[in-house]
Amino acid sequence: DGATVDLGRKARCGFGEVIYGPGKSADLVARLIETQLEAGQDSLVTRIDPQTAVAATHRFTHARHNPVARTLRVSSAPIVSGLQPSPNGLHVAVVTAGSTDAPVAEEAIETIEWMGVPVSRFDDIGVAGPQRLIAAVPKLREASAVVVVAGMEGALPSVVAGHLAVPIFAVPTSVGYGASLGGLTPLLGMLSACAANVAVVNIDAGFKGGYLAGMVVSQLRQVTPDTCQAS
Amino acid sequence: DGATVDLGRKARCGFGEVIYGPGKSADLVARLIETQLEAGQDSLVTRIDPQTAVAATHRFTHARHNPVARTLRVSSAPIVSGLQPSPNGLHVAVVTAGSTDAPVAEEAIETIEWMGVPVSRFDDIGVAGPQRLIAAVPKLREASAVVVVAGMEGALPSVVAGHLAVPIFAVPTSVGYGASLGGLTPLLGMLSACAANVAVVNIDAGFKGGYLAGMVVSQLRQVTPDTCQAS
Amino acid sequence: DGATVDLGRKARCGFGEVIYGPGKSADLVARLIETQLEAGQDSLVTRIDPQTAVAATHRFTHARHNPVARTLRVSSAPIVSGLQPSPNGLHVAVVTAGSTDAPVAEEAIETIEWMGVPVSRFDDIGVAGPQRLIAAVPKLREASAVVVVAGMEGALPSVVAGHLAVPIFAVPTSVGYGASLGGLTPLLGMLSACAANVAVVNIDAGFKGGYLAGMVVSQLRQVTPDTCQAS
Amino acid sequence: DGATVDLGRKARCGFGEVIYGPGKSADLVARLIETQLEAGQDSLVTRIDPQTAVAATHRFTHARHNPVARTLRVSSAPIVSGLQPSPNGLHVAVVTAGSTDAPVAEEAIETIEWMGVPVSRFDDIGVAGPQRLIAAVPKLREASAVVVVAGMEGALPSVVAGHLAVPIFAVPTSVGYGASLGGLTPLLGMLSACAANVAVVNIDAGFKGGYLAGMVVSQLRQVTPDTCQAS
Amino acid sequence: DGATVDLGRKARCGFGEVIYGPGKSADLVARLIETQLEAGQDSLVTRIDPQTAVAATHRFTHARHNPVARTLRVSSAPIVSGLQPSPNGLHVAVVTAGSTDAPVAEEAIETIEWMGVPVSRFDDIGVAGPQRLIAAVPKLREASAVVVVAGMEGALPSVVAGHLAVPIFAVPTSVGYGASLGGLTPLLGMLSACAANVAVVNIDAGFKGGYLAGMVVSQLRQVTPDTCQAS
Amino acid sequence: DGATVDLGRKARCGFGEVIYGPGKSADLVARLIETQLEAGQDSLVTRIDPQTAVAATHRFTHARHNPVARTLRVSSAPIVSGLQPSPNGLHVAVVTAGSTDAPVAEEAIETIEWMGVPVSRFDDIGVAGPQRLIAAVPKLREASAVVVVAGMEGALPSVVAGHLAVPIFAVPTSVGYGASLGGLTPLLGMLSACAANVAVVNIDAGFKGGYLAGMVVSQLRQVTPDTCQAS
Amino acid sequence: DGATVDLGRKARCGFGEVIYGPGKSADLVARLIETQLEAGQDSLVTRIDPQTAVAATHRFTHARHNPVARTLRVSSAPIVSGLQPSPNGLHVAVVTAGSTDAPVAEEAIETIEWMGVPVSRFDDIGVAGPQRLIAAVPKLREASAVVVVAGMEGALPSVVAGHLAVPIFAVPTSVGYGASLGGLTPLLGMLSACAANVAVVNIDAGFKGGYLAGMVVSQLRQVTPDTCQAS
Amino acid sequence: DGATVDLGRKARCGFGEVIYGPGKSADLVARLIETQLEAGQDSLVTRIDPQTAVAATHRFTHARHNPVARTLRVSSAPIVSGLQPSPNGLHVAVVTAGSTDAPVAEEAIETIEWMGVPVSRFDDIGVAGPQRLIAAVPKLREASAVVVVAGMEGALPSVVAGHLAVPIFAVPTSVGYGASLGGLTPLLGMLSACAANVAVVNIDAGFKGGYLAGMVVSQLRQVTPDTCQAS
Ligand SMILES: Nc1ncnc2c1ncn2[C@@H]1O[C@H](COP(=O)(O)O)[C@@H](O)[C@H]1O
Ligand SMILES: Nc1ncnc2c1ncn2[C@@H]1O[C@H](COP(=O)(O)O)[C@@H](O)[C@H]1O
Ligand SMILES: Nc1ncnc2c1ncn2[C@@H]1O[C@H](COP(=O)(O)O)[C@@H](O)[C@H]1O
Ligand SMILES: Nc1ncnc2c1ncn2[C@@H]1O[C@H](COP(=O)(O)O)[C@@H](O)[C@H]1O
Ligand SMILES: [Mg+2]
Ligand SMILES: [Mg+2]
Ligand SMILES: [Mg+2]
Ligand SMILES: [Mg+2]
Ligand SMILES: [Mg+2]
Ligand SMILES: [Mg+2]
Ligand SMILES: [Mg+2]
Ligand SMILES: [Mg+2]
Structure with a gap:
């Protein structure tokens, strides 16, 4: 239906394509995430509405939905969050x-x-x-x-x-x-x-x-x- | 020529009318100032261009032209300027x-x-x-x-x-x-x-x-x- | 959760911090008000929506919600309102x-x-x-x-x-x-x-x-x- | 050179076409005025610069250039101006x-x-x-x-x-x-x-x-x- | 509640004050209309929402609510509408x-x-x-x-x-x-x-x-x- | 000095690059035109100021400067202009x-x-x-x-x-x-x-x-x- | 009710009038389409909301509603869509x-x-x-x-x-x-x-x-x- | 005359204050540069007009005025410019x-x-x-x-x-x-x-x-x- 994910962006730009949520169905979002996971890329979706996020979350083992930030992250490994940087560590x-x-x-x-x-x-x-x-x-x-x-x-x-x-x-x-x-x-x-x-x-x-x-x-x-x- | 000065403003508003310089000839500015002086009001002209200000200045005994501020002040008494307020004085x-x-x-x-x-x-x-x-x-x-x-x-x-x-x-x-x-x-x-x-x-x-x-x-x-x- | 009230504002600026209502939960508003009351400061919340205002009002002895003004005031003493100034009184x-x-x-x-x-x-x-x-x-x-x-x-x-x-x-x-x-x-x-x-x-x-x-x-x-x- | 005057406007709209001065040469302005005079219409030119106005004025018997208004009027008869309306007269x-x-x-x-x-x-x-x-x-x-x-x-x-x-x-x-x-x-x-x-x-x-x-x-x-x- | 109708407008301006509907309750609108009717002035309310208009309409004998125009008219006499002007009549x-x-x-x-x-x-x-x-x-x-x-x-x-x-x-x-x-x-x-x-x-x-x-x-x-x- | 002409545009887009005049010296304009002529492309310069145009014109055999249009055209053949299209001809x-x-x-x-x-x-x-x-x-x-x-x-x-x-x-x-x-x-x-x-x-x-x-x-x-x- | 369809547009402009949907009832849209069909013109309605489109669709034999495009097309013959242009075909x-x-x-x-x-x-x-x-x-x-x-x-x-x-x-x-x-x-x-x-x-x-x-x-x-x- | 240079900026921000040229006289610019040189800081002036730049340049041993960039640089050591970065060097x-x-x-x-x-x-x-x-x-x-x-x-x-x-x-x-x-x-x-x-x-x-x-x-x-x- 016209939406494809740019898998080459990670090689060109250092990080994978970030998926812009508005106007995309939960099905479409899930399909784009799957394409990225299969290519070994962690997903970040922005401006996702809560329903779409919750629906998409249920399909993946390692997902993190932040409703305040309106973001969804999906990874092939557990997602850690909220660690404070060590003193003098680059951050x-x-x-x-x-x-x-x-x-x-x-x-x-x-x-x-x-x-x-x-x-x-x-x-x-x-x-x-x-x-x-x-x-x-x-x-x-x-x-x-x-x-x-x-x-x-x-x-x-x-x-x-x-x-x-x-x-x-x-x-x-x-x-x-x-x-x-x-x-x-x-x-x-x-x-x-x-x-x-x-x-x-x-x-x-x-x-x-x-x-x-x-x-x-x-x-x-x-x-x-x-x-x-x-x- | 259509320009009059509002002498009642001092009574109504506490201070006399301030003359807006742009588009006014040196003659007109001088005439308006004279009207104010005769009514016992000190004049303040703003946005005055240097030529007009210098021309007008020559007509009055107590005048102060600040070319940086683009102002002209005319009074019936000497004009003092630049005094620092005394400590705790209202300023x-x-x-x-x-x-x-x-x-x-x-x-x-x-x-x-x-x-x-x-x-x-x-x-x-x-x-x-x-x-x-x-x-x-x-x-x-x-x-x-x-x-x-x-x-x-x-x-x-x-x-x-x-x-x-x-x-x-x-x-x-x-x-x-x-x-x-x-x-x-x-x-x-x-x-x-x-x-x-x-x-x-x-x-x-x-x-x-x-x-x-x-x-x-x-x-x-x-x-x-x-x-x-x-x- | 990231919101703190600036208790020093009363000393610096003469009056306490006014709480900006939009985006703040009733719980958060109440907590900020309590902090101010404990510091001996009367609270004023602006742009508060009716539900949040009513919920917050119930927690305090002396509160005044003006739904037209969309304000909430809370004090440690009864709040008087609507007195006309006496003639010649400063107002x-x-x-x-x-x-x-x-x-x-x-x-x-x-x-x-x-x-x-x-x-x-x-x-x-x-x-x-x-x-x-x-x-x-x-x-x-x-x-x-x-x-x-x-x-x-x-x-x-x-x-x-x-x-x-x-x-x-x-x-x-x-x-x-x-x-x-x-x-x-x-x-x-x-x-x-x-x-x-x-x-x-x-x-x-x-x-x-x-x-x-x-x-x-x-x-x-x-x-x-x-x-x-x-x- | 592409500029014509709309002589029919007087019949359609009650008054002749008013000539917009900017970008028109003194020659062109004079030519347009002549066309109007020949058709029995008085001319009004607006936003005319002083040089063009003075140049054009010299060609006509009955012309009025108001440099403050930046207008030029040309007529086949003398132009009167500045009469105050009589009391209760329509004006x-x-x-x-x-x-x-x-x-x-x-x-x-x-x-x-x-x-x-x-x-x-x-x-x-x-x-x-x-x-x-x-x-x-x-x-x-x-x-x-x-x-x-x-x-x-x-x-x-x-x-x-x-x-x-x-x-x-x-x-x-x-x-x-x-x-x-x-x-x-x-x-x-x-x-x-x-x-x-x-x-x-x-x-x-x-x-x-x-x-x-x-x-x-x-x-x-x-x-x-x-x-x-x-x- | 702060809203008064300017009854002098008819004398000064030829027609009575037109009531601006937004933000006014049906009660207030009705009260303003009554004030005008008592002063012998027909009312026109603009930008009135349908509920307010219908509520107000019920209180008056001669009222016309045009929901497309969002207007309400109230008069002490029957209101006629939609007559075509006679040929050559001023209109x-x-x-x-x-x-x-x-x-x-x-x-x-x-x-x-x-x-x-x-x-x-x-x-x-x-x-x-x-x-x-x-x-x-x-x-x-x-x-x-x-x-x-x-x-x-x-x-x-x-x-x-x-x-x-x-x-x-x-x-x-x-x-x-x-x-x-x-x-x-x-x-x-x-x-x-x-x-x-x-x-x-x-x-x-x-x-x-x-x-x-x-x-x-x-x-x-x-x-x-x-x-x-x-x- | 940083300005080059895109000679491939004719093949890609059907017509050669049009040279934007502002900020370019007569020398630079002439150099760009020469590059185009050598490649067999006619030149069009837009927004050229009169001095630059006249200076550039003198260097070429077949040039047309239109001061009203602020354009300069240079060709390897004589430039014809102003022909009316024949009736029914595509134009x-x-x-x-x-x-x-x-x-x-x-x-x-x-x-x-x-x-x-x-x-x-x-x-x-x-x-x-x-x-x-x-x-x-x-x-x-x-x-x-x-x-x-x-x-x-x-x-x-x-x-x-x-x-x-x-x-x-x-x-x-x-x-x-x-x-x-x-x-x-x-x-x-x-x-x-x-x-x-x-x-x-x-x-x-x-x-x-x-x-x-x-x-x-x-x-x-x-x-x-x-x-x-x-x- | 004030809306008419401009049937002459096809002769003047090559294609019939396109109907702008917002603010038009399903009845009005249907009536305008019928007028066009009777004149032998296919209809295109844009910015039509889904309810109006569905209601209008039921009245016609050959209709196509694209809810993503928010368009409605009605014709006297079956409507084909989605054909890819042949290679080198004009498209x-x-x-x-x-x-x-x-x-x-x-x-x-x-x-x-x-x-x-x-x-x-x-x-x-x-x-x-x-x-x-x-x-x-x-x-x-x-x-x-x-x-x-x-x-x-x-x-x-x-x-x-x-x-x-x-x-x-x-x-x-x-x-x-x-x-x-x-x-x-x-x-x-x-x-x-x-x-x-x-x-x-x-x-x-x-x-x-x-x-x-x-x-x-x-x-x-x-x-x-x-x-x-x-x- | 109200202009001072912020010598602490180098310690706080890594580089000295950059001097904004417009509205500053050649004398003032020179004075500000001298203050920086005495503090061991190289100067950069931006948006400087040619006259001011040339006047200021004459006062210093090591100065570089780029009239295209409208910049002036002054240093206590010779100023080098235009070196291409070595391959793979950070640049x-x-x-x-x-x-x-x-x-x-x-x-x-x-x-x-x-x-x-x-x-x-x-x-x-x-x-x-x-x-x-x-x-x-x-x-x-x-x-x-x-x-x-x-x-x-x-x-x-x-x-x-x-x-x-x-x-x-x-x-x-x-x-x-x-x-x-x-x-x-x-x-x-x-x-x-x-x-x-x-x-x-x-x-x-x-x-x-x-x-x-x-x-x-x-x-x-x-x-x-x-x-x-x-x-
Ligand atoms: N919150 C955001 N703000 C701006 N751009 C975004 C945002 N999230 C994703 N994008 C970009 O939007 C593009 C995807 O747009 P689309 O093809 O419509 O899905 C990607 O190239 C992202 O870099
Ligand atoms: N209605 C208002 N309009 C503008 N500023 C306000 C208003 N009410 C409170 N404030 C200011 O908003 C600041 C608090 O914003 P915040 O930290 O987002 O809660 C305080 O410094 C108040 O001075
Ligand atoms: N539709 C309208 N648009 C603009 N002004 C209006 C309109 N209807 C009424 N008014 C003016 O609004 C004024 C009343 O405003 P208010 O005092 O707020 O009721 C009157 O003086 C009317 O002339
Ligand atoms: N009058 C014009 N308006 C807009 N673009 C122009 C104009 N004349 C030339 N150009 C374009 O400007 C580009 C050249 O810009 P530059 O590299 O700054 O010389 C070319 O790609 C032209 O297509
Ligand atoms: Mg995309
Ligand atoms: Mg005045
Ligand atoms: Mg704050
Ligand atoms: Mg014309
Ligand atoms: Mg009012
Ligand atoms: Mg270029
Ligand atoms: Mg129409
Ligand atoms: Mg500074």
């Missing part, structure tokens, strides 16, 4: 401005873990309470790439970036109302950031922010000799 | 994110001084260098109203507001390029600020930001008994 | 252009009352019926700060501002259709106001308009000696 | 909010006079000085159609409309800066007006506002018996 | 581009009839079938004002205007998808019309288009001696 | 709404002639003068593809399309002001056209409109036997 | 970027088949998997016109166009989120394509893309002698 | 779609070289000539981060990303006209890319794209043992 940090940004942050975290990269998390440390970010800076400086998730005015990435020497992947969210224009305002603000080390992805695109940060750390892990990489 | 603070925001900040300052309100100034303390704002906070907390002038992503008002217990009047500037959309991006960001004490005025409207902050302090000075108000 | 005035703007005005009023500041109300006095505003001007001139709530073309703040010598906090609403663009048109109009004393907050942000006006009056009440302040 | 009123709106208002007035309709003028009566409009209302009520020219937030048409029982043709201008978006903000505001009797034309389109108001009065003059129509 | 013509524009056209027609003005109707004569408009032109030329209702690209008003010598009130509709941007595209197109006699109202604002055209014809009927006006 | 028609659209139409015509396709031209037949289009329809129906160039509200393509059975390539122009938004309004209007046979290209993109229409006719000429194709 | 190719674009592609295909033109299909060959497009190029080069359907960034038409010598009709879809702005982003991108042979239709307008491509091939089939046209 | 690749994108690409390259990171360059390989990108892929795959600079529709980053396993930093340019909206269209398109490894920076922000890619490679060089890193 990504995921930061949120407010508690309402959690679904986007969780999509980023599921993606990073699917890539096999450790991740630490810093929640609800937006700029209206500046002491919260200050307190987090020392631990944030241990990460090799940072995903910053923020809605409303989206000021947090600029502020975080001013404290750090690593790439910041800013994810604007549709949290807010009125002049935040469904996320366009934080998007444009993040693109206009006065800090140099801020790159931006699409509104609510936790998947992309996580993927890019995960890729940076994945590259670092590949070139780092075992003696140096502790995580 | 406005004017803050800029970057040095390129100076013209807008100067327009605010000229307006506040025209209102007879003391003003302190904090320059180039944008979010990319967070230690600069932290250092300024104790003195900023002495002000009773704050004007924050910022372009690009316009993150500074939210961050300043998180440290203070007074109204913040945020002035977005057209400093920046691309996604900052000539100031629309910081404007929308400031309106979406997660901090509650941020009100916003038009892009590059240093005059309005200054006027509102000056009005807040002016009200405070009126109700404060002499024993309490030191400035 | 805020809240004005609406049309009857459809009521929910936003009520959010402003709940916020101002939560701040302990008296408030007067002027309803449905939009510009299409100019005699209504004219009639209200003498009483409006008694207020020390004014919140003007208007949708459609948002002309009312400019018109009100032309009569008054205090700061106007303009709140554009999403009332209207077509070219009013969900509130963007009155927002942009208010920012472009030819009157100098108009500051603007986000679309439908009754909370912010009320907070800023309340802060101005609160500052005035602090510096005013008892002999002078009558309310 | 259009043209109103401006600020003195900077004059060029657009003059374009409207030239158009109305070219249509042979009397016109009265009310300048600089914007909403920030409300007593000015109030003073003008009695005379404004004598007009049968009103053109209101306003930039910045464009609030004046709504306010004028609330006092009158005739059609208001609102002309937004590009006067203003920042959030007035080159006239888009007053345009959208006028379209969203809460008053029912406000129709809108393009930004800076004094020509169109004048044409429509002139047409309404022209229709009235045609059906009115001589005994009743005094002007 | 408004209402034109639609496509059959999907009917609800907006009906809102215009109800408004015009409420004003006591005759109206003729021309349906589904959009530009893709040019012979349909050509056929209608002779009868269209009998109207003294024309309302043109069109969505998608909104080309019809320009085309109609090129055939007629009366004011055209163009009403853009939200009919269409994608690039028609919910009506913004026809709105902007109508404002940019190359024809001079096109004025524009808000998207879907059948009420306003009808009101303005009705007002033009109403003025004509007032000055026309009985011997001349046949309808 | 493109290029139509303009107003005389100000001429530069864009000429860019289309130069492109079509460079493709070796005959072209006919219909100028200044916009919708405000409907009889002009009606008169042109019989000859327009002889074309196999039509380019319609229009600014302001961009209504002409819909109207032309309603008369014809061939593809219409609509080219919006930046002619107009205010609400025509530099061509965005006719662009969006053309995309929303109620006629089915209207495809759209970029604002002022005479080159693209001409290229597509030329390609349609070129395909027809290839499959048409000589006995049938007369031009 | 249209329809290409999608992702599987989520299928509904728009199916609308195009139903339209092309209704026009009597053969069509081939290439699914899910978007740019993130470049080898998929490369593999399809040889077969794509057999088509005489190509419809490319793509959402998100809409890059596919430019890339396809770089390989082909025929007109590309690009159809942007509303597939995507955030910065793809409901299809505006691919729309604007396709209009800005650096390839010359890309024309664009409205967002999700599979009907229009198919219609234009079908018209190009239909014209070719008419001029092609039978000996040459194999399909 | 950034900078890619342009068209030759007009060169200034933005050069700004990126100057920034990367200022960071001490090797850079390779691929020019004019946009999607309209697909064989050009295909030819470049093998060498592109040697880079550890890629900057892709493209205007018009901005399709190139998606296409490049589909071939590579490293982060792509996409830089939209203002090259193009009409629907490319000064770079907003490629910006939005890049943000909507269907490829997962594309992050975006501001329009024309070659500096930011280069900085982020340089940072990724700089991190890799730090963790890579000398035996492995060859460049």
